[in-house]
Amino acid sequence: MARLVIHNGKITDRDAFIKICPxxxxxxxxxxxxxxxxxxxxxxxxxxxxxxxxxIVEDLNFPLFY
Ligand code: SF4
Known part of the structure; x- marks a missing residue:
């Protein structure tokens, strides 16, 4: 399952950034x-x-190696 990760260090105008989301x-x-x-x-x-x-980060809920 995928989840969204925010990297605040890459954002200069946080107010403008949060307004992007509808x-x-x-x-x-x-x-x-x-x-x-x-x-x-x-x-x-x-x-x-x-x-x-x-x-977008994919969560891996299963082992990569068996
Ligand atoms: S724009 Fe909003 S709904 Fe779309 S991925 Fe970003 S935070 Fe989620």
């Missing part, structure tokens, strides 16, 4: 941008945000 799934908490449970994995923030700011 589902209000991006918010600022304690000064950093975070993704909340409203995320639909629409990936607009990945495409429209600063390069590397939002990343």
């Amino acid at each position: 589902f209000n799934a991006l918010e600022i908490k304690s000064g950093v941008a975070e993704v909340n449970s409203s995320c639909k994995m629409y990936r607009l923030c990945v495409r429209k945000g600063p390069e590397g700011a939002a990343e």
